[in-house]
Amino acid sequence: MSEIQRIVEHLDRILPQFIQDEPLPGLAVGVVYDHRMIYAKGFGVSDIQSGEAVTEHTLFHMASVSKTLVATGMMQLAEEGVIDLDGVVSDYLPYFEMADDRSRNLTIRQLLSHTSGLPDEDDFAWDRPEYDEGSLERYVRSMKDCKLQREPGQAFAYSNIGYEILGDVIAKVTGLSFELYMKQKLLEPASMLNSTFLKEEAAETDYPLAVPHVLGLQGGYGAEPSSIFPYHRAHAPSSTLYANAVDMCHYALAHLSGSSTPRGDGKLLLEANSYSEMWRRAASTDYGDILEDMGLGWFMGLYRGRRVLSHMGRDTGFRSGFMLLPDEGMGVVFMMNADYVGGKILGSAILDVLLGEDVPYVQQSLAHHLSQLTITSGVDAAFREYEEIQQSCPERFLVIEGEFNAGAYTLMAGGWLQEGIRLLELSVQIFPGSSNLHDSLGEMYLLAGERALALMHYEKSVELDPEHAEGIRMVNELLQSN
Incomplete structure (x- = not known):
């Protein structure tokens, strides 16, 4: 039996059991092994009411995995000399201000590495969505009454707010909407042809968009459709990538083997020195394991002695995870249309299968x-x-x-x-x-x-x-x- 066949058969054994054991409506998983997409499958249903099956093409809200694309986009702009990673945010957004003099010295690098001292967002207003292009700038302008929680550059503190600001920087320095820049410079070059940051575009693709589910008691203890869909255009940079297992495998390949994913001008998605910069430790998180350190937009750590770059995501009704093992040419993505089933144990089980470990089941x-x-x-x-x-x-x-x-x-x-x-x-x-x-x-x-x-x-x-x-x-x- 080939190694790829072993992996496929092993995943086909444990993943259906996992979704049967957990009160989980739907799951999609994609795997890149030795720089090849070897696995992309769906399990369960995208909506417990319609019963429509999840496939490898079902679109999911990817939540904070979105931030890795923002970081990649910022590295592109740094390569082109459009922005300076150590440049001050207000140089690119003259209207950005806070009720804190320290904010005048906030840099792009600090936002990318979550060392800005910014607070985190406590109300994404998913129940009060906005769809117009001006939403992102209005959100950034609303920071004028906020204060920093600590000295910029002092320590890691996760902040979604920082990534909305970065998204607005992308829009202003390129003259494109944030979503259009992502589409033209990242999604299309990476062959993520069914992916988008706009919910209305996701609804117009040939593939279904998974319905978010929350924990409830409607049909016994388990999933029930959420009355709220996590979308608000002001939070597109931090949260609203819509993608499927196939496209996320293409995204993994775009980072693992850049030569296979040329940009429109014939360049690679990123140059080698940009990867070195993006994937270099900028701060310690104290989260441990594969999340031990923070680079620029990516968590960094070790798993069984292997270097891992990753990001997890969780918003109302959805969970996701994206992991790269660049030295092994491996990538893993999983996406769930429920927010109450932990992703860490699933991601670890899939990585163990790829690394040849004995995995009889995913823990319940x-x-x-x-x-x-x-x-x-x-x-x-x-x-x-x-x-x-x-x-x-x-x-x-x-x-x-x-x-x-x-x-x-x-x-x-x-x-x-x-x-x-x-x-x-x-x-x-x-x-x-x-x-x-x-x-x-x-x-x-x-x-x-x-x-x-x-x-x-x-x-x-x-x-x-x-x-x-x-x-x-x-x-x-x-x-x-x-």
């Missing part, structure tokens, strides 16, 4: 499994299942604190308050040092009218995290009302 979320069982068979059955798993196959499941918390709140929102409480009681046994889980238990016990138990868990939350302001407030409030 224990929180999702027990929450589903709570709905179908009751919370006592879920507790028994947990005990059996601990005895027989704990390695089969992935135990993530945040998923237990989210599962409990989903149960609570669906009218299953007592079941949510029981799930959290199990969670604090698994994560005894979690201030957040005790805080959630305090909130739910208070809703259930159990004030003494609420106080106990709020106090435990503060004991574990003495700076937990909300917990301190609730403890004082409950003590005063007794």
